[in-house]
Amino acid sequence: MRVGLRALTSRGRSFLASGLAALLMALLLGEHDLLRIGVLIVSLPLLAALVVTRTRYRLSCARRLDPPRTEVGGEATVTLRLENVTRLPTGLLLIEDTVPYALGARPRFVLDRVESKGIREIDYRVRSDLRGRFTIGPLSVRITDPFGLVELTRAFTISDTLVVTPQVVALPHVRLSGEWTGGGDSRTRxxxxxxxxxxxxxxxxxxxxxxxxxxxxxxxxxxxxxxREEQQWQSRGALLLDTRRHAHRGEGPRSSFEVAVSAAASIGVHLAREGLGLRLVTDQGAEHLTDTGLSWSLLDTLAVVRNSPLRSLETGITALRQGGGDGLIVAVLGAMEPEEARELARLRHGSVTGVAVLLDVESWDVGDEGSAERHEAVRAVLAGSGWRIVRLPAGSSIASVWAEAAGKGRFALGSMGGAA
Incomplete structure (x- = not known):
């Protein structure tokens, strides 16, 4: 009852105060009719509090996400399932689910009445232009009586996670050579x-x-x-993503960093579908990917990748070098210095194929003096070591330029001596 009294609304408190005042005046004036009215007015909020309190822990809730993983800009449907497990019907239910601001406004619904053992399902949609892992829930239910005298809030503990992955675009098939490795009795060859x-x-x-x-x-x-036992051969490769904050320009979904993440996701999924055993490396080191469901593991990892405060690619280059056995290295790079490009260029040797996706960061920040010259110098260093160069300017999709990874462009077979 104490919980019910604390849950009285402004209307309920007004009724209670008015009823008590009527009772007091009836006792002072000796008016029996006023006494009956006072008793009625006081009893209404008390009875409402009693009924609402009895339904406090008699609701069960479940939530379903369809799908639990969606791309940036995609929609997911959230289904709420409420069940009244008590023998008494509920009063008016005000339902509000907890949703991060990135997924939109908090959904609110009103249910007039849920009968005994009754079930109600409610659907709503969420959409995000930002990637990440978003917690949906917990659900709160405000139980009220038909007169609006009592309002009791019931908060559930369950929550679910929606993963918003980077945008993935289909890439054209490009022949990429490299070392193939397998397990079993034979060695790498x-x-x-x-x-x-x-x-x-x-x-x-x-x-x-x-x-x-x-x-x-x-x-x-x-x-x-x-x-010897026949073995299934699998190509091995590495994907390097430059996440350094100072290497990217712009803000929000159209920034060079978000374009780089989307490009890395598209390339990784494309290569995984072609049977490549892939590992992901950033400027902070190697990222763990599960062997089963490589594409989903990659996308889940890229969904939560953030800008790095590091100023150098040294840690990432070291991780690539220590991995060994990579027949293909694809690097998605922001702004670089020629010295950093020389360190990266040394990773391509022998039959290793190197593909550098260079973001033209000056197209995101035209006012950056000297960036165009540094960009051309980096291209020259990498192409001179046999890397295949893919230029990705602002406003372009990785699908429209991925054909340059074939190595037939001006920098791959030009006069700088690099041949891939």
Whole structure:
């Protein structure tokens, strides 16, 4: 009852005060009719508080997100399921779900009455122009009586997470060479140097299938030899994303940083779908990606990546160098100094293919004096070491320039001596 009295609305308090005043005057004046009126007025908010309080812990709530993961600019549907688990019907319910400001205004609904064991489902949509992980919930329900005398707030504890991933665009197929690696008995090797038929035999072991006996090797070694187990070859590569704050220009969804994140997501998903074993590296080091659902793991990681305060790419370059075995390196880069470009350029050696997606940050900030000259110098350094250059200016999509990764552009096969 104390909880119910504290939940009285302004109307309920006014009724209670008026009823008490009527009772006091009835006692002073000896008016029996006024006494009856006072008792009625006082009893209304008290009875309302009693009824509303009894329904306080008699509601259950569930929430469903469809889909639980969406792209920037996409919509998701939130379904709320309320069940009255008590034997008494509820009064008026005012429902409000907690939603971050990035997903829009807080949704509010009114339910007139939920019968005993009754279920109500409510849908609403959310949309975000910002990527990230957003917590939806908890849900709050304000229970009121039909006269609006009592209003009790019930807060649930459950919440759900909506992941808003970067925008991913389909990229045209571009032939990218590189080292291919596999597991099993064989060591890492290049498909260009050894085909699937070039299988080294090993000695027979108990339980080996006799159909795998390699008779020519058996005759040569004088003991039973079998072909090694066939293995599934998989290309390995690395994706470097430059997240340094000082390397990007602009603010909001159209900034060069957001364009870089979207480009990295599009490239990563494209390469993963083509069977590439990919790892993600930023200027802060290597990021952990799960082996199962590589595309989703990559997108989930990029959904929460933020600007870095670092001034150098040294940590990221070291992580790339320590990884080893990458036949392909794709770097999505902001503003760089030629010295940094030289350190990055050394990662491309032998049969390793390097693709540099250079954002023309001066197209985001025309007033940055000297940025155009630095950009051209960085392009020259990377192209001179055999990197393939993809130029990404403001207002362009990575899909429209990805064909430059084929290495047939002016910087890849030009007079600077780089050949990829």
């Amino acid at each position: 290049s498909v260009a140097a050894a085909g699937d038929d070039d299988v080294a035999p090993r000695e027979y072991r108990q339980g080996d299938d006799l159909r795998r006996v390699h008779w020519r090797s058996t005759a040569r070694h004088g003991e039973l030899m079998v072909r």
